[in-house]
Amino acid sequence: MAVWNLGSINEDIVYSVPHIPAAGETLAATQMRHYLGGKGANMSVALARAGAEVRHIGAIGQSSDWIVDRLSGAGVDTRHIARLPFATGHAIIVVDDAGENAITLFPGANAEIPVETVQGALSEAKTGDWFLAQNETVLQEESATLAKDLGLRVAYAAAPFSAGAARAMVPMTDLLVLNAVEAAQLEEASGQGIADLPVADVIVTRGAEGCDWVTAEGTRHFEALKVEPVDTTGAGDTFTGYLLAGLDRGASMEEAIELAQRAAALMVTRHGTSDVIPDIAEVQAFRP
Ligand code: ADP
Numbered sequence: 001m002a003v004w005n006l007g008s009i010n011e012d013i014v015y016s017v018p019h020i021p022a023a024g025e026t027l028a029a030t031q032m033r034h035y036l037g038g039k040g041a042n043m044s045v046a047l048a049r050a051g052a053e054v055r056h057i058g059a060i061g062q063s064s065d066w067i068v069d070r071l072s073g074a075g076v077d078t079r080h081i082a083r084l085p086f087a088t089g090h091a092i093i094v095v096d097d098a099g100e101n102a103i104t105l106f107p108g109a110n111a112e113i114p115v116e117t118v119q120g121a122l123s124e125a126k127t128g129d130w131f132l133a134q135n136e137t138v139l140q141e142e143s144a145t146l147a148k149d150l151g152l153r154v155a156y157a158a159a160p161f162s163a164g165a166a167r168a169m170v171p172m173t174d175l176l177v178l179n180a181v182e183a184a185q186l187e188e189a190s191g192q193g194i195a196d197l198p199v200a201d202v203i204v205t206r207g208a209e210g211c212d213w214v215t216a217e218g219t220r221h222f223e224a225l226k227v228e229p230v231d232t233t234g235a236g237d238t239f240t241g242y243l244l245a246g247l248d249r250g251a252s253m254e255e256a257i258e259l260a261q262r263a264a265a266l267m268v269t270r271h272g273t274s275d276v277i278p279d280i281a282e283v284q285a286f287r288p
Helices: 039-049 065-073 108-112 115-122 140-149 163-172 180-190 235-248 253-267 280-285
Strands: 002-006 010-016 031-037 053-060 077-083 090-095 101-106 130-133 153-157 175-179 201-205 211-215 218-222
Touching: 002 039, 002 115, 002 140, 002 235, 031 039, 031 065, 039 053, 039 065, 039 235, 053 065, 053 108, 053 115, 065 077, 077 115, 115 140, 130 140, 130 235, 140 153, 140 163, 153 163, 153 235, 163 180, 175 180, 175 235, 180 201, 201 235, 201 253, 211 253, 218 253, 235 253, 253 280
Parallel strands: 002 053, 002 130, 010 090, 053 077, 130 153, 153 175, 175 201
Antiparallel strands: 010 031, 090 101, 201 211, 211 218
């Protein structure tokens, strides 16, 4: 089956600076690097590297061919990424010598995804495919409604947390993935415990402590692999991509979680985001 990912796409532009600039200060950066980022793009790369057939639904500006090349190079179907007369979503990140950072995020085209792009993509979807969304785009609710009508299963990563988006998405969600902070925010916003949500399978990730699988039958805890983390960016996105890829190819939840935790543990031993998301062979061979 295929995974249809309504996902954010960002260009992360990282400047190395001697210190974080103060208000009114002009400061020369010593280095600039740019990366493909955005939770949606990260999840698509993780899904593809895990071996899933992933179709990205999203939008970028006119002059971002390198992003499409990067995604298709990873094995992502990019036919449903619209080119719009807006800036590509981007993050301006300054990092000082001590590793402290400041980030300005501009959603750009992610906030302008046309409903026709979603409709055109999902018109090719088949019953039993998965639809995936997170909160860095628009149209999650409309798209999930359409996906449900078409007989797709809905996976939702409630990140970054938004009470409004969660309220709309949770009733349509078959698989909910969120980290411990987002789980607490959802319980606070909904006035319901995670176990009482109307979602068949909820996965709460807990960083180095692993994750919990919450169903109507109860909660099962899975220990994380023991590694020396150097950079935890993208751990959650890698986990979600591998989890869904596993379920999509018919693995049991236990098997899918085991592989997702293995992929995410390997990911935290690497610097970087989408560029360094491991592929399935690396994940299977990983012995921490
Ligand atoms: P997020 O990146 O969304 O905040 P988490 O920090 O909960 O998500 O991490 C997601 C998953 O990545 C965890 O469930 C775990 O499997 C793995 N992981 C994250 N940090 C570590 C770590 N320090 N050691 C081993 N595994 C980790």
